[in-house]
Amino acid sequence: GQQLNQSPQSMFIQEGEDVSMNCTSSSIFNTWLWYKQEPGEGPVLLIALYKAGELTSNGRLTAQFGITRKDSFLNISASIPSDVGIYFCAGQHNYGQNFVFGPGTRLSVLP
Amino acid sequence: DSGVTQTPKHLITATGQRVTLRCSPRSGDLSVYWYQQSLDQGLQFLIQYYNGEERAKGNILERFSAQQFPDLHSELNLSSLELGDSALYFCASSVVRGPGGANVLTFGAGSRLTVL
Numbered sequence: 001g002q003q004l005n006q007s008p009q010s011m012f013i014q015e016g017e018d019v020s021m022n023c024t025s026s027s028i029f030n031t032w033l034w035y036k037q038e039p040g041e042g043p044v045l046l047i048a049l050y051k052a053g054e055l056t057s058n059g060r061l062t063a064q065f066g067i068t069r070k071d072s073f074l075n076i077s078a079s080i081p082s083d084v085g086i087y088f089c090a091g092q093h094n095y096g097q098n099f100v101f102g103p104g105t106r107l108s109v110l111p
Numbered sequence: 112d113s114g115v116t117q118t119p120k121h122l123i124t125a126t127g128q129r130v131t132l133r134c135s136p137r138s139g140d141l142s143v144y145w146y147q148q149s150l151d152q153g154l155q156f157l158i159q160y161y162n163g164e165e166r167a168k169g170n171i172l173e174r175f176s177a178q179q180f181p182d183l184h185s186e187l188n189l190s191s192l193e194l195g196d197s198a199l200y201f202c203a204s205s206v207v208r209g210p211g212g213a214n215v216l217t218f219g220a221g222s223r224l225t226v227l
Contacts, residue, residue: 035218088153097159102153
């Protein structure tokens with residue numbers, strides 16, 4: 001089935017640093033979503049992207065819908081300890097269809 | 112509270128048994144999705160329902176089945192359970208709108224199944 005690739009797989013950063021992660025696909029998506037999951041909890045939506053080239057911010061988070069429609073990027077600025085968790089990207093080919101999830105990027109923030 | 116309700120939150124059972132997981136979608140959402148997440152793994156799509164009808168099927172085992180009822184709640188049935196079925200099972204719902212509309216997944220808190 002369709003696969004999404006996320007990189008890096010995991011990262012350890014110092015508090016206050018900026019973070020960048022990306023998600024790539026071999027096929028085109030019409031919607032990209034970014035989620036954060038904390039241990040024992042369900043994924044929580046961070047940012048939704050619907051248009052190629054779109055750049056959307058949510059506080060310290062900024063995500064972009066790649067112009068090729070095959071990738072998306074998430075940046076976190078000035079990281080804090082509560083940013084710890086697993087960040088998943090999800091793509092949808094067409095409206096109403098199922099969403100495909102990437103394997104996640106595990107973020108650890110060191111004080 | 113995401114508005115998506117899943118029960119039970121935790122379930123411990125033995126191999127060979129059958130369990131039913133229940134999901135109530137967020138008010139107004141017609142589509143329900145089921146995902147499986149094994150330990151430290153990503154989210155594997157199982158099945159999607161829209162307004163009572165199956166819309167898409169992922170890597171769902173034949174031992175698993177699901178349905179969406181007229182009131183839009185959904186149940187995931189897992190039978191002949193094996194140790195490897197131990198996982199978090201998430202339900203998510205979405206409102207299906209046309210291009211440009213809000214089309215996102217809202218997840219429940221999950222049901223943690225442990226098969227002993």
